[in-house]
Amino acid sequence: MAEEKRLWWKEAVIYQIYPRSFQDSNGDGIGDLAGITSRLPYLKELGVDVIWLSPVYKSPNDDNGYDISDYRDIMTEFGTMADFDKMLQTAHELGLKIVMDLVVNHTSDEHPWFIESRSSKDSPLRDFYIWKDPKNGKAPNNWESCFSGSAWEFDEKTGQYYLHLFSKKQPDLNWENPKVRDEVFDMMTWWCEKGIDGFRMDVISMISKDQRFPDGEPTVGDLGFYGPYVYNGPRVHEFLQEMNRRVLSKYDLLTVGEAAGVTVDEAKKYANAEGTELGMVFHFEHVEAIPGALAGKWTDKKPHLPELRATLNKWQLELEGKAWNSLYWDNHDQPRAVSRFGNDAPKWRVLSAKMLATCLHMMKGTPYIYQGEEFGMTNMHFATIEDCDDIQARNAYQQYVVEEKLVDGPTMLRYFDEMSRDNARTPVQWDDSANAGFTTGKPWFTVNPNYKEINAKAAMADPESVYHYYKKLIALRHSLPIIPYGVFEPLLLDSESIYAYKRHLDGQTLTVACNFTDKEVACDLFEGLSGEEIISNYKEHKAGVLQPYEARVVLS
Numbered sequence: 001m002a003e004e005k006r007l008w009w010k011e012a013v014i015y016q017i018y019p020r021s022f023q024d025s026n027g028d029g030i031g032d033l034a035g036i037t038s039r040l041p042y043l044k045e046l047g048v049d050v051i052w053l054s055p056v057y058k059s060p061n062d063d064n065g066y067d068i069s070d071y072r073d074i075m076t077e078f079g080t081m082a083d084f085d086k087m088l089q090t091a092h093e094l095g096l097k098i099v100m101d102l103v104v105n106h107t108s109d110e111h112p113w114f115i116e117s118r119s120s121k122d123s124p125l126r127d128f129y130i131w132k133d134p135k136n137g138k139a140p141n142n143w144e145s146c147f148s149g150s151a152w153e154f155d156e157k158t159g160q161y162y163l164h165l166f167s168k169k170q171p172d173l174n175w176e177n178p179k180v181r182d183e184v185f186d187m188m189t190w191w192c193e194k195g196i197d198g199f200r201m202d203v204i205s206m207i208s209k210d211q212r213f214p215d216g217e218p219t220v221g222d223l224g225f226y227g228p229y230v231y232n233g234p235r236v237h238e239f240l241q242e243m244n245r246r247v248l249s250k251y252d253l254l255t256v257g258e259a260a261g262v263t264v265d266e267a268k269k270y271a272n273a274e275g276t277e278l279g280m281v282f283h284f285e286h287v288e289a290i291p292g293a294l295a296g297k298w299t300d301k302k303p304h305l306p307e308l309r310a311t312l313n314k315w316q317l318e319l320e321g322k323a324w325n326s327l328y329w330d331n332h333d334q335p336r337a338v339s340r341f342g343n344d345a346p347k348w349r350v351l352s353a354k355m356l357a358t359c360l361h362m363m364k365g366t367p368y369i370y371q372g373e374e375f376g377m378t379n380m381h382f383a384t385i386e387d388c389d390d391i392q393a394r395n396a397y398q399q400y401v402v403e404e405k406l407v408d409g410p411t412m413l414r415y416f417d418e419m420s421r422d423n424a425r426t427p428v429q430w431d432d433s434a435n436a437g438f439t440t441g442k443p444w445f446t447v448n449p450n451y452k453e454i455n456a457k458a459a460m461a462d463p464e465s466v467y468h469y470y471k472k473l474i475a476l477r478h479s480l481p482i483i484p485y486g487v488f489e490p491l492l493l494d495s496e497s498i499y500a501y502k503r504h505l506d507g508q509t510l511t512v513a514c515n516f517t518d519k520e521v522a523c524d525l526f527e528g529l530s531g532e533e534i535i536s537n538y539k540e541h542k543a544g545v546l547q548p549y550e551a552r553v554v555l556s
């Protein structure tokens with residue numbers, strides 16, 4: 001097999017910051033850039049290499065910054081461009097890189113482009129967005145928004161509908177228009193010239209729409225319902241190759257595409273080893289809903305290991321040597337990893353969080369840590385719909401509980417406890433002081449009441465904590481090339497409880513086994529295996545078994 005091309009972002013660990021909930025510096029209850037700057041030494045100490053910043057641009061916050069009204073300015077609540085420059089400079093001085101979120105499938109409806117575009121049918125910017133005449137007095141087709149309801153909004157003034165695959169305040173840009181592409185590429189170049197280190201590209205698999213705009217059988221994906229004609233569309237690779245030629249190839253960047261609806265075959269194109277498009281993509285298959293979930297997302301059922309293993313193995317094996325994997329359990333759109341895939345009961349929280357981290361960080365690809373994951377933050381409890389902030393959850397409640405009466409309120413709230421994006425968006429729990437040290441004011445969103453026990457300060461003081469375990473995993477990746485580059489070999493394909501695999505590089509082998517259950521399970525993988533145990537969440541092992549949530553890694 002050809003030698004894997006060695007690149008810095010393949011050896012890096014990425015840390016995602018959701019700025020609104022990370023650290024407030026001025027007491028207004030909202031996280032901000034100066035708050036991030038003040039926490040950079042914490043991230044340096046943790047050992048991560050790169051920070052992915054969820055959007056910090058000017059935004060009316062219909063979808064917490066994923067609705068941008070000015071790509072070259074900073075959200076008022078987050079600070080100023082001077083604060084951004086200071087953050088970037090401080091990060092670079094510490095040897096940390098900054099990756100920006102690039103949200104260019106859509107803008108805010110308050111972006112000057114859209115304000116101009118909607119002003120008249122003859123506007124010079126009319127074609128910056130996707131406008132269509134009504135069909136039989138109704139929406140042009142049956143595409144649905146990822147945030148519930150039709151993807152089309154009727155505009156009284158001009159008598160046409162515009163497309164919004166997300167909220168109606170997030171109109172989709174028309175990538176068919178070369179002027180739109182020019183604007184986007186200019187803006188990206190502007191940020192690159194500022195010295196940023198890469199882009200995470202929001203729903204980039206959705207930028208090319210089938211221009212026939214046909215009705216579709218709605219398909220189910222983690223982001224909700226959308227017609228089958230909007231992701232991995234006819235020109236998406238052409239657009240990304242153009243972006244690569246005109247912008248990305250001119251700088252040394254980390255690029256990761258959020259690719260809703262991506263298959264392994266599509267991923268081989270997006271993240272091809274020749275580097276003509278992106279560095280890597282996020283797929284959704286391992287976090288995607290359980291069969292039978294309402295609208296493909298809402299459920300209180302836990303993932304089942306055999307299916308999870310099949311998905312993880314497929315991505316590891318299929319991309320080998322052809323494209324690069326990104327590895328994640330959670331992010332700002334997912335519930336907390338330890339609650340979803342592990343066990344957040346006090347007895348198992350620490351053990352299962354360490355097990356999940358081991359499983360992910362030893363796989364092939366670039367691992368992502370979502371803020372608070374590194375010390376085991378958990379899901380929230382939502383007692384009423386008023387406790388929820390997220391537009392996706394609120395719209396789903398309105399549609400499925402209030403209007404269509406498909407489920408009752410308490411059931412939906414139980415689903416939210418398990419799956420809602422709000423679980424990830426509670427403020428970071430820094431210490432056990434008021435508001436978990438996130439703000440001196442009133443936090444914009446509820447602090448998880450478990451912050452007295454689960455917080456960064458306590459974790460840093462405890463050598464057995466989840467935090468110190470993450471620190472060790474990160475350091476191992478930096479010191480052992482087999483972790484980023486070893487070839488993946490799956491093991492124990494029939495186990496109901498254990499996820500296990502080997503990695504191979506230059507005559508070395510890494511053996512990894514993780515028990516996903518709270519039961520002791522027979523396992524002979526380590527019997528007679530010589531080598532050095534490089535990490536485990538148990539100090540003592542028992543012959544022939546893995547203990548509850550035990551994870552072991554041996555290098556031989």
Ligand code: NOJ
Pocket residue numbers: 063066067103166202203258332333
């Ligand atoms: C994906 C982002 O991760 C999510 O938070 C957002 O709501 C949608 N894209 C729309 O931008």
